[in-house]
Amino acid sequence: MSSDKHSKQSRIITKVFSPAVRLWLRSQVQQVSHLDVQISGSDRQILTGYIPHVSISAQNAIYQGLYLTQLELKGKSIRTNLGGVLRGQPLRLLEPVPIFGEVRLDEADLNASLKSPLLAEALTHLLKSFLPDSSITQQSVTWEQVILSSDRVTIHGTITSDRKTPLMLDTRLELIDGQKLELKELQIHFDTELFNIDHFQIDLGSEVAIEKLTLTSGQLLCCGRINVLP
Structure with missing residues (x-):
């Protein structure tokens, strides 16, 4: 009898909770071609709103206009409002969740982004930090192309004022620690001028911890952790 009850309870979780998680994830992205969610934990844990472990796999997702080729993510110790979900409310996180995983970005998706x-x-803000005396605004810069090589990133654009001026940023990327990226041997071609910057660090913030950043021809691979806030 208890075995039937356990089986029935599992079916309730499968029918109610897993679809709620998928629906919440789909609500966070504009588009996704493949989304797989695996939830592990006992019925007692999950029914109290506690999820010990979740694995998420997604392909060709668009998040806030960013095209993400492939994601493999894992989250643990997640607390949710499952009681509200069972009453028809949308799924909510009750505490910050550390998400560990891998994100792959192809060159074509970066260009679409x-x-x-x-x-x-973000790119325009970075550019203005190097050219503080210019009249560059967010509206005057159009970013047009990203090229990924085995050791460098090249970004082409146009600055429009009285005329259109070609712009190019070319740099090496190096991971300093989990929260900092360094642009090395940075060159900025702007109008007839060439700016050379030996190195420049970008602080990614305390909610991010990157473990590995790999740049190959046509592809960028990033592994690490990010805290997802409620």
Whole structure:
């Protein structure tokens, strides 16, 4: 009798909780071609809203305009409002969740991501830190192409004011520690000028811890942790 009850309870979790997790994940992205969610834990744990472990696999996802070729993520010790989900409410996180995983970005997806305000504004902000006396604004810069080689990243764009001026950033990427990236041997071609910067560090913030950053021809691979906040 208890075995039937256990089996029935498992079916309830499968029908209610897993779809709620998938629905929440899909609500976070604009598009995804493949999404697989694996949830592990006892019925008693999950029914209290505690999930010991979740594995997420996604392909061709778009998040805030960023095109992500492939993601393999794992989260643990997740606390949710399962009681509310069972009453028809959307799934919510109750505490920050450390997510460990791997993200692969192909060159074509990075180029598509240049249309995202999130990436375009970050690149323009970076450019303005090197050219503080210029009249560059967010609106005047158009980022057009990213080229990934085995050891360098090259980004082409245009600055539009009275005329259109070609722009190019070319740099090596190096991971300093979990929270810092360093641009090395950075060159900025702007109008007829060439700016050379030996090195420049970018602070990624305390919620990020990158373990590995691998750049190959046409592809960028990133492994590490990010804290997802409620």
